[in-house]
Amino acid sequence: MAKKLKLKAARAVRDMTQADLAAAVGVSRQTINAIEKGEYNPTINLCRSICRVLGKTLDELFWEE
Amino acid sequence: MNLREFLKRDNLDEMQKQTLLKIESRGFWGLWMLLLAALIIESLLGFAPREMAAEWFIFMLGSAYSVISDLRAGIWDRHFKPNTKTNAVVSVAGGAAVFVWGLIKFAALGTGIAVLQAVIMGVCTWVLCFALLQLSMKAYKKRHAELENPKEDDDENE
Numbered sequence: 001m002a003k004k005l006k007l008k009a010a011r012a013v014r015d016m017t018q019a020d021l022a023a024a025v026g027v028s029r030q031t032i033n034a035i036e037k038g039e040y041n042p043t044i045n046l047c048r049s050i051c052r053v054l055g056k057t058l059d060e061l062f063w064e065e
Numbered sequence: 066m067n068l069r070e071f072l073k074r075d076n077l078d079e080m081q082k083q084t085l086l087k088i089e090s091r092g093f094w095g096l097w098m099l100l101l102a103a104l105i106i107e108s109l110l111g112f113a114p115r116e117m118a119a120e121w122f123i124f125m126l127g128s129a130y131s132v133i134s135d136l137r138a139g140i141w142d143r144h145f146k147p148n149t150k151t152n153a154v155v156s157v158a159g160g161a162a163v164f165v166w167g168l169i170k171f172a173a174l175g176t177g178i179a180v181l182q183a184v185i186m187g188v189c190t191w192v193l194c195f196a197l198l199q200l201s202m203k204a205y206k207k208r209h210a211e212l213e214n215p216k217e218d219d220d221e222n223e
Contacts (some may be wrong), residue, residue, distance in 0.1 A: 027078035040080050 003038045007061050010054045025049040093127070100124045109169055136201060139209040147205055152198035160191030 011021055018036070022029040025046065034040035035050075042050070047062055054061065077085060100120060107117050114121075141147045145155065167183030174182070 028081060031078050031080040034080060043079055046079060 002064055004036050004062070007050065007054075008036050010056050010061060014054060016054075021050065021053060024053045093131075097124070097127060100127075105166065109166070132201065136204050136208055139205065139212040141202075141205050141209075147202045149199065149202075152195055152202060156191045156194035156198060159194040160187040163187050163190040 011018070016024070018032045019029045022032045025032075026049070027046065031040065031042075031046075035042050047058055051058055051061055101124065104117060104120055104124060107120075135141070145151050164183045164187030167186040168179055171179040171182045
């Protein structure tokens, strides 16, 4: 699985730590860390929650060319 | 807090739940294999069936739960395809295991008798395993077809 650099960048733009994002979407920090490292494939519901919090679309954050 | 609220409470997120399921799965199969090994060793050591009854009952209960739950969910196996040839080959493994067990168990009776006993038991086990696998495969295919083609019209079929 590829690393989710777009997610990391979007989080940095909002000045959010992994813990902040985790708290905002209701998961643990280790889950956000695993998603960013490409070690965990999140459900569509969690993807949507992350997109909502970061103000991005699914394509912008999770689409891989 | 009552029991219902306690059971409803969920402290885990989706990744933690998946990790927990993996841990529980490894735990189940680890215990299953150790229980099987214990039963084999005890039987070779000459334990009476009555002395092994509780372990055997738990082992069969766990196995039956696993098989029935899989069949109800329309799941066969992660690696093996449901076909007669595979069932025949897998049954050979069961038959061979019982053949070896028979050789060891009846070795004291002399080589000839031990081999004869082991062959009879191995062949019977092969037949039994093959028949059970074929029956399970039939049940799996029926259930799988039901789940893939639900009778009632729903949004998926429109």
